[in-house]
Amino acid sequence: MELLERFAAGDLEAFESLFREHQREVYAWVVRIVRDHGIAEDLTVETFWRIYKSRARFDAAGNFRAWARRIATNAALDHLKRARRETELPEGLAGPAAADPAVRGETRERIRRAFFQLPAKYRLVATLALIEEEPYDNIAEAMGISGALVKMRVFRAVRILRKKLSSLVAEVATK
């Protein structure tokens, strides 16, 4: 019996093999959304727990990687919804953001706050599309929605952000 068939039948060893094969990829996807190592580790485990729980619904002829990524995206989205009003946007994983020394910390904080206040589903697509520069098709596949809907959500997120940061937008536009 193939690995995926054994997994769908509830074989724990097959699940362990799949876990070890895909944990890094799932983690790398989730950490780009939640931007925190510890939370990304917990969500990776949560993702595989959901995968194991719904193994009977998995089509052994299907694409495990795409299925795992979709479940991981849902787990990350659930986390963003829960965490929206509880924690600040973490920045520990990001590289040096603004090279421009003229940009004050207060300005950065204002942008971060506006971004953090986006509704979870907009924040998720905005993080992946605008910050991580992930292609719309990849985001669409991971969320189980169409590319057009991803684009629409990005535009909505942009509109919300522009409304909140209207004065800063004008400054950036003139540079």
Place this chain on the structure above:
Amino acid sequence: MNDEEDCKETKALLRIAIAPVKDSELRRDLWPQMLRKLDEHPFPVNKVPWFDWALAAILGAALFFFPGTIPALLYHL
């Protein structure tokens, strides 16, 4: 100004404050944590939903109070 241009400007603005994740490498094996989670949250085996029990109870009560329906039920089975 169109949506695409708005997107470009907003992306530039966001990048002032939030940079892409550079280090997305998993540093440890999460399998032990996974096993702990599986131990802590075992999946109920063949759990019967509550409404199935409710239907069975209604059927049982109907048969108890109206035993005359038993032959009719058997006929239709």
